[in-house]
Amino acid sequence: MKPLNRFFVFIYYFVGLIAGLLHPVSVEGMDKLPSGGALLCPNHSSDWDPVLVALNLPVNYRLHIMAKEELFHNPVLGWILRKVGAFPVSRGNNDIQSVKTAMQAIKSGDNLLMFPEGTTIRNGVGYADGLPPHAHGGVAMIGIRTGATLIPVFVDGEKKLFHRTRIIFGEPYQPQITGRHGTAEEIQQVADGVLAAAYALGGQTVGGKPLCE
Template sequence: ASNWDPLVLATALPMDYRLRVMGKEELFQNPILAWVIRVGGAFPVNRGGADIQAVKTAIQTIQSGQNLLIFPEGTTVRNGIGKADGLPAHAHSGAAVIGVRTGAILVPVFVDGEKRTFHRTRIIIGQPYTPVYTGRRGTAEEMQKIADDLLREVYALGGQQVGGAPLCK
């Protein structure tokens, strides 16, 4: 829902929780902010195309035993509607691909609404989700289905909808 979501989530986790965040490269354009968020464990991703370096960093992060936070929509989304284009939220398959290639267990996390200083923000951590796919790496369609299912789980945690349809199992 906002650029503050990673920080809100990170501060709610235990101090020894090893978390890295894949963040949009626009956040890294300001040198001071870039330094702060890199120190905090974030790394940039170019959302405009296949960012091989970001994928490699994500895979190395998981393989080294750290946890990785990825926003599957790839953009700020409010109430299931993409901020930039007004279209229904759409999951990109990158999170699924990274999860499958590393054998990671995916955990949906919902961070609620508008962030206000000194006000509580509802964070709901869902049940671990083990992706189902065929072969060693699955098909592109399976990766998209995994990403869509994961996003559906995230929004269902908060009782929210994507594209006007209720998200329930």
């Protein structure tokens, strides 16, 4: 096993202490997580989501995070993000390099955090396009082509200072598809299903049939 990055360990505990004070978290289903090759798929309602999910996983979980490229425009923040395992994706474009990076992370035995919605969705409305929660097929495509175990994850929507946020990890799932890569329809069904399963963990309903049913 590769040794842990000391800078990452420092950030994990330092930022974790601050985040834990501002946004205390209760976690369910941690025991369901496989040790490697997992694709964690949370709903996305706040910029705090990736921080809270990552900091409430074990320090040695070896998590990579696909994050919007705008966060990397600041040289200092971009350097820190890369050091802790995040990498940029150009949303709305066919970003082949980010897909390759994501697939390599999983194939190497590490884990990947990727939001099926691709952007924050608050109160059922996406800031980018005004549409209700909707999964993009990329998360399913990466999961299928790498043989990753998909993990639906629910994160409470509204983040209030000093109010507890729930994070719930669902049942691991490996999608069944036709052939090696599946059809376009199957890929979208898998993406819709893992997003629906994530919301279902929190007692919410969106389009698509949860994978865990």
